[in-house]
Amino acid sequence: MRAVWGFLSGLVFGLGLILSGMADPAKVQNFLDLAGAWDPSLAFVMGGATLTTFVGYRLVWRRAAPVLNPSFDLPTNRAIDRPLLTGAVLFGIGWGLGGFCPGPALTALPLLAPGTLVFVPAMILGLWIGPRLKPLPLLTPRTTP
Numbered sequence: 117m118r119a120v121w122g123f124l125s126g127l128v129f130g131l132g133l134i135l136s137g138m139a140d141p142a143k144v145q146n147f148l149d150l151a152g153a154w155d156p157s158l159a160f161v162m163g164g165a166t167l168t169t170f171v172g173y174r175l176v177w178r179r180a181a182p183v184l185n186p187s188f189d190l191p192t193n194r195a196i197d198r199p200l201l202t203g204a205v206l207f208g209i210g211w212g213l214g215g216f217c218p219g220p221a222l223t224a225l226p227l228l229a230p231g232t233l234v235f236v237p238a239m240i241l242g243l244w245i246g247p248r249l250k251p252l253p254l255l256t257p258r259t260t261p
Contacts, residue, residue, distance in 0.1 A: 118184045130223040136161045139224040141215025141231055148212050 137143045138161060146155035181187050211217050216224070216235050224232045 121184060129219065133220050133223045139220045139227070141220075141224075144211065144215040144220075 133139050137157065143155060144158060146153050147158035176182070207217070214231070214235055216232070218239060221232060221235050221239060225236055
């Protein structure tokens with residue numbers, strides 16, 4: 117049953133990305149182009165998502181446990197460290213240059229746009245290579261003796 121609800125949730129998310137235009141990388145790039153053809157519509161999409169998330173969390177946290185799980189699965193690591201910040205910067209740069217992040221890229225894949233056909237395989241390759249890389253000194257937190 118969890119797989120069915122997961123599929124339906126992903127379907128609603130994907131439809132929302134398509135209807136809002138976020139599956140179009142030009143829309144994202146135009147939002148980031150403050151000096152040119154700036155398009156503020158992404159701000160409205162993000163605002164709507166923030167409001168929906170705020171209300172949703174308020175409703176969910178009133179429950180003792182999620183509907184399809186015996187308990188909430190919350191992260192325990194709350195550290196804001198160098199690897200986290202480096203990853204966030206790399207994600208932001210890639211999002212700005214390519215106009216895609218993983219959700220909209222997978223949603224746009226059936227449109228067979230050339231940018232998507234390059235981005236998605238590169239993303240999958242990066243997801244496969246990333247865990248296999250030896251940690252770089254820049255990304256490794258310093259320890260004091």
